[in-house]
Amino acid sequence: xxxxxxxxxxxxxxxxxxxxxxxxxxxxxxxxxxxxxxxxxxxxxxxxxxxxxxxxxxxxxxxxxxxxxxxxxxxxxxxxxxxxxxxxxxxxxxxxxxxxxxxxxxxxxxxxxxxxxxxxxxxxxxxxxxxxxxxxxxxxxxxxxxxxxxxxxxxxxxxxxxxxxxxxxxxxxxxxxxxxxxx
Amino acid sequence: xxxxxxxxxxxxxxxxxxxxxxxxxxxxxxxxxxxxxxxxxxxxxxxxxxxxxxxxxxxxxxxxxxxxxxxxxxxxxxxxxxxxxxxxxxxxxxxxxxxxxxxxxxxxxxxxxxxxxxxxxxxxxxxxxxxxxxxxxxxxxxxxxxxxxxxxxxxxxxxxxxxxxxxxxxxxxxxxxxxxxxxxxxxxxxxxxxxxxxxxxxxxxxxxxxxxxxxxxxxxxxxxxxxxxxxxxxxxxxxxxxxxxxxxxxxxxxxxxxxxxxxxxxxxxxxxxxxxxxxxxxxxxxxxxxxxxxxxxxxxxxxxxxxxxxxxxxxxxxxxxxxxxxxxxxxxxxxxxxxxxxxxxxxxxxxxxxxxxxxxxxxxxxxxxxxxxxxxxxxxxxxxxxxxxxxxxxxxxxxxxxxxxxxxxxxxxxxxxxxxxxxxxxxxxxxxxxxxxxxxxxxxxxxxxxxxxxxxxxxxxxxxxxxxxxxxxxxxxxxxxxxxxxxxxxxxxxxxxxxxxxxxxxxxxxxxxxxxxxxxxxxxxxxxxxxxxxxxxxxxxxxxxxxxxxxxxxxxxxxxxxxxxxxxxxxxxxxxxxxxxxxxxxxxxxxxxxxxxxxxxxxxxxxxxxxxxxxxxxxxxxxxxxxxxxxxxxxxxxxxxxxxxxxx
Numbered sequence: 001x002x003x004x005x006x007x008x009x010x011x012x013x014x015x016x017x018x019x020x021x022x023x024x025x026x027x028x029x030x031x032x033x034x035x036x037x038x039x040x041x042x043x044x045x046x047x048x049x050x051x052x053x054x055x056x057x058x059x060x061x062x063x064x065x066x067x068x069x070x071x072x073x074x075x076x077x078x079x080x081x082x083x084x085x086x087x088x089x090x091x092x093x094x095x096x097x098x099x100x101x102x103x104x105x106x107x108x109x110x111x112x113x114x115x116x117x118x119x120x121x122x123x124x125x126x127x128x129x130x131x132x133x134x135x136x137x138x139x140x141x142x143x144x145x146x147x148x149x150x151x152x153x154x155x156x157x158x159x160x161x162x163x164x165x166x167x168x169x170x171x172x173x174x175x176x177x178x179x180x181x182x183x
Numbered sequence: 184x185x186x187x188x189x190x191x192x193x194x195x196x197x198x199x200x201x202x203x204x205x206x207x208x209x210x211x212x213x214x215x216x217x218x219x220x221x222x223x224x225x226x227x228x229x230x231x232x233x234x235x236x237x238x239x240x241x242x243x244x245x246x247x248x249x250x251x252x253x254x255x256x257x258x259x260x261x262x263x264x265x266x267x268x269x270x271x272x273x274x275x276x277x278x279x280x281x282x283x284x285x286x287x288x289x290x291x292x293x294x295x296x297x298x299x300x301x302x303x304x305x306x307x308x309x310x311x312x313x314x315x316x317x318x319x320x321x322x323x324x325x326x327x328x329x330x331x332x333x334x335x336x337x338x339x340x341x342x343x344x345x346x347x348x349x350x351x352x353x354x355x356x357x358x359x360x361x362x363x364x365x366x367x368x369x370x371x372x373x374x375x376x377x378x379x380x381x382x383x384x385x386x387x388x389x390x391x392x393x394x395x396x397x398x399x400x401x402x403x404x405x406x407x408x409x410x411x412x413x414x415x416x417x418x419x420x421x422x423x424x425x426x427x428x429x430x431x432x433x434x435x436x437x438x439x440x441x442x443x444x445x446x447x448x449x450x451x452x453x454x455x456x457x458x459x460x461x462x463x464x465x466x467x468x469x470x471x472x473x474x475x476x477x478x479x480x481x482x483x484x485x486x487x488x489x490x491x492x493x494x495x496x497x498x499x500x501x502x503x504x505x506x507x508x509x510x511x512x513x514x515x516x517x518x519x520x521x522x523x524x525x526x527x528x529x530x531x532x533x534x535x536x537x538x539x540x541x542x543x544x545x546x547x548x549x550x551x552x553x554x555x556x557x558x559x560x561x562x563x564x565x566x567x568x569x570x571x572x573x574x575x576x577x578x579x580x581x582x583x584x585x586x587x588x589x590x591x592x593x594x595x596x597x598x599x600x601x602x603x604x605x606x607x608x609x610x611x612x613x614x615x616x617x618x619x620x621x622x623x624x625x626x627x628x629x630x631x632x633x634x635x636x637x638x639x640x641x642x643x644x645x646x647x648x649x650x651x652x653x654x655x656x657x658x659x660x661x662x663x664x665x666x667x668x669x670x671x672x673x674x675x676x677x678x679x680x681x682x683x684x685x686x687x688x689x690x691x692x693x694x695x696x697x698x699x700x701x702x703x704x705x706x707x708x709x710x711x712x713x714x715x716x717x718x719x720x721x722x723x724x725x726x727x728x729x730x731x732x733x734x735x736x737x738x739x740x741x742x743x744x745x746x747x748x749x750x751x752x753x754x755x756x757x758x759x760x761x762x763x764x765x766x767x768x769x770x771x772x773x774x775x776x777x778x779x780x781x782x783x784x785x786x787x788x789x790x791x792x793x794x795x796x797x798x799x800x801x802x803x804x805x806x807x808x809x810x811x812x813x814x815x816x817x818x819x820x821x822x823x824x825x826x827x828x829x830x831x
Binding site: 010020021026028117 | 456460464471474498502510512513516517553556773774
């Protein structure tokens with residue numbers, strides 16, 4: 001038999017309890033906090049990265065960083081023809097367009113004929129559409145899925161990131177953000 | 184009427200748990216010795232009453248008694264009987280009732296059979312078990328009554344989440360619960376041993392069958408859950424580091440460590456304080472896991488029972504149970520002597536290493552699971568995935584696998600590394616050979632490479648302990664160890680092969696078109712609508728040919744459930760000896776083509792076969808231990824009988 005643990009090792013026995021206390025405190029905080037589902041974007045306030053995307057359909061030029069720094073605020077909509085919520089948000093995009101918003105698109109992992117069919121079916125609010133075959137720009141601007149909509153000011157700085165489809169109730173908020181970006 | 188009967192049984196069981204706790208506690212004091220006789224009977228009756236309450240819940244589900252709120256919310260008269268039955272625990276209230284039922288029955292079983300430990304330790308153990316149960320009874324009765332009525336009764340129920348309407352999943356949660364709750368017995372033993380300062384080999388031997396049993400269920404539960412996610416979710420993956428998967432992995436890691444350290448304590452009377460702490464930690468991880476799932480604090484695909492008030496309640500239970508046990512540990516463990524010493528080159532040392540590594544992996548998984556929560560309290564939302572978990576856990580798992588090869592060959596107490604080094608040549612040779620072949624083929628990542636090479640080495644090393652033994656006289660627990668370690672190697676090869684060699688094809692195909700996926704030629708023969716008992720579906724007929732071989736037909740479905748309305752995909756699998764073809768039917772595109780997802784996954788089945796072997800190893804060890812105990816009891820009876828005859 002060896003000796004009972006010496007005094008210096010005794011405090012270590014309280015360590016598990018201490019760690020557990022930290023866990024409980026942390027979780028209690030998490031539970032008491034009202035649940036929020038919006039993910040705050042880390043991209044807000046950051047400039048758009050340098051990129052130049054080729055056109056994907058006839059009638060729409062491609063999209064490059066330079067197009068975003070012309071002094072006009074705009075929406076950049078990340079979408080795909082194969083994405084069901086993208087079709088769902090189409091009326092809202094049309095409504096935003098009608099309210100005067102300039103909307104550019106980034107087509108993710110898509111094909112020209114599919115995009116053309118998508119626009120023919122769901123309406124076409126876009127000025128420019130860039131062809132992002134490999135999600136390169138999508139990843140660079142911190143978008144994790146389709147659809148997402150970015151509010152970009154005239155200097156090419158991201159002012160707001162909307163994740164998921166634009167619901168009818170989101171449209172006024174986006175117009176507000178766009179107006180803010182223009183000031 | 185059945186519901187009220189069940190509720191009454193639940194109230195009585197709760198009252199008896201309170202009584203059991205008080206009587207067990209009093210019996211530890213000199214003036215309360217009279218209470219000692221009633222604790223065991225109370226524990227047995229409490230377990231029976233909980234079982235009756237659970238049986239009542241199953242009865243109302245099978246009859247689809249829609250005046251019971253829980254049934255109306257989770258069942259449907261059109262549902263197949265199996266899922267009505269399984270629906271009883273496929274929801275929050277029912278699963279909590281299952282939890283206390285298993286705890287109660289386990290406590291009753293301890294009361295009936297445990298005779299090796301000093302009586303005060305058994306009483307303290309039963310008191311601790313009742314204390315934990317009581318918390319869950321209170322939770323059930325006041326915050327989640329499964330028998331609450333709904334007035335007026337609705338004409339039809341809501342149905343069960345379609346993802347859960349699967350025979351595998353009907354039995355997945357109870358399997359895990361048996362594991363979680365089996366660990367509650369280890370927890371209670373640890374608390375009982377601390378209270379009475381009786382931490383020694385007898386404590387380890389009493390606890391070990393429970394740990395083994397729980398560990399077998401956890402292993403099976405995790406393996407089955409992984410397979411379920413693989414074929415039901417239709418993503419072709421088998422492990423997602425989802426918080427809920429981690430919640431079942433963490434108790435398993437702790438139980439694996441506990442299993443090994445209790446062997447050291449039972450055989451060598453060493454690692455006393457450590458084993459007791461693992462006993463506390465293993466069940467704590469089960470409760471933390473349940474809490475994470477049930478509170479919805481970490482949102483994930485599993486969080487089908489999200490409710491913050493209940494989360495708060497379970498958190499309070501956690502704080503009391505785990506906090507109390509850890510405080511007791513801190514106060515008492517200092518007086519538990521460390522036990523026998525051993526050399527660095529000994530089986531004990533190898534097992535200590537195993538324990539340290541398992542604990543590190545446990546820490547990694549715990550931190551990764553909780554980090555998003557922590558980051559959120561600092562104002563950031565993040566998610567932690569495979570890029571963190573895979574390499575971080577590999578750092579500890581790889582050395583552990585190497586020691587796994589050595590440990591079983593070492594002698595207890597003191598050994599020379601030189602003696603075993605020669606025997607390890609074969610596994611090293613195999614591991615390096617497999618590694619060299621794989622590197623020669625090229626295009627393989629580091630982790631899959633390490634997984635397959637080490638897996639091959641572990642397989643060879645795992646059977647070495649049998650080499651110098653007479654196989655007929657080899658005890659069952661040794662066979663169990665060999666089988667389980669062998670299974671680890673098998674699973675590793677499966678994991679490595681799946682991640683290195685899987686071929687994935689995502690296509691939109693016309694009917695009649697043929698698509699190639701690896702060695703397969705797959706023809707989309709037709710797509711037709713079909714109807715099931717509570718769903719309709721599109722079913723594709725895929726005619727697949729492997730190489731130049733014959734045609735097999737696979738029928739993946741895209742199902743639409745109407746209660747509740749939801750789309751699921753039923754993947755279709757074809758298994759060959761060298762892998763599995765995995766097919767999923769997606770949606771129809773506008774031009775009439777069908778989205779198909781096709782995977783060819785070489786040797787993927789080894790993952791689950793390995794898991795099953797690990798569980799089988801546990802089972803062999805458990806049978807061996809229980810038979811040895813029975814033999815010992817029989818021998819004792821014989822001696823007592825002889826003495827009695829001689830006395831006359």
